[in-house]
Amino acid sequence: MSESARHETISAILEERPFVSVKELQQILHVSAATVRRDIDKLDEGGHARKVHGGLAALDGGTRHKTIALPFIENIDIAVEAKTAIAREAGKLVRDGSLIIVHGGSTCFHFGRHIANRNIRVFTNSxxxxxxxxxxxxxxxxxxxxxxxxxxxxFYDPARGGYEFYASQFFVGALGVSSAGLLESHPLLVRFINDMCDLSNEIIVLVDSRKFAERPPKVALPLSRVTRLITDDGLTDRDAAMLEEQDVSFTVANTGTGVA
Incomplete structure (x- = not known):
């Protein structure tokens, strides 16, 4: 990873949290502590962040963006009816005997539960x-x-050269959705999503309707690359119109309540 790419990754991390340690940056960037400290010095000298004991701090406390990715253990119990309905619809698209990729996140977890006993091969980093x-x-x-x-x-190694397989479908979630595309806040997720999209014939997006109101800072994937999006019946007319304007094929899963 080049110096400019490392600095961009570090800046993205500090947009979602107030502090990142030297050890964390070593693990994320796969570089030595000495390289991390040089990056910290340059970002501090350039006025992009503030060097502190043990790492680097955001100048604004990391509060520029309102969207926060909840821990998985909390998110798994939110909008369960919507996520379960989405998982059922997504399962209808899976072909027996195929290889599919399943992304992380709580909606993809519910989908994984739904297809656990299918005659398929699943590749996942979750x-x-x-x-x-x-x-x-x-x-x-x-x-x-x-x-x-x-x-x-x-599980992810951003320095890895590539994977030696090709999948029929990549089932992926997102922290937010807008006309710009799938939105994320964590830089590793942005890189992972792009890696997996390059290995897949179809990209199936699984997002509950709440995600259309979220605005994380990073565009992980433009909507033009999405094969189909599956959401729930809490989708608003405005968001449905946006998908139609972007020429995105989408399915609305029935939760039985009409509320996400």
Whole structure:
């Protein structure tokens, strides 16, 4: 990773949190402590962040963006009816005997539960999805390698050269959705999503209707690359019109309540 790419990654991290340690940056960037400290010095000297004991702090306390990614253990119990309905609809698109990629996040976790016993091979970098499928599923399972990033709960090595497979479908969630595309706040998720999209024939987005109101800072994927988006019946007319204007094929899953 080049110096400019490292600085961009560090800046993105500090947009969502007030502090990042030297050790965390070593793990995220896969560089030495000496390289991290040089990056910290340059960002501090350039007025982009503030050097503090043990790491780097955001100049504004990391509060520029209102969207916050909740820990998985909290998010798993939010909008369960909507996520379950989305998982059911997504399951209808899966073809027996195929290889699919399942992303992290709570909606993809519910989808993973739904297809756990299908005659398919699942590739995932999600720790919760892999743990569930390993214990409760009968599908074939391949888990991506790399360091464990406990939040957002994925195994990932950004320095890896590539994967030697091609999938029929990539099922992916997002922290937010707008006309610009799928939105995320964590820089590793942005890179991972792009890696997996390059390995997939179809990109299926699984997002509950609340995500259309969220505005995380990073565009992970433009809507032009999305094959189909599945959401719930809490989708507003305005958001449906936006998807139609962007020429996005979408399915509205019935929760039975009409409320996300």
């Amino acid at each position: 720790m919760p999805v892999a743990a569930y499928l390993g214990e409760h599923g009968t599908c074939q399972l391949t888990v991506g390698g790399g360091d464990l990033h406990r939040e957002p709960g994925i």
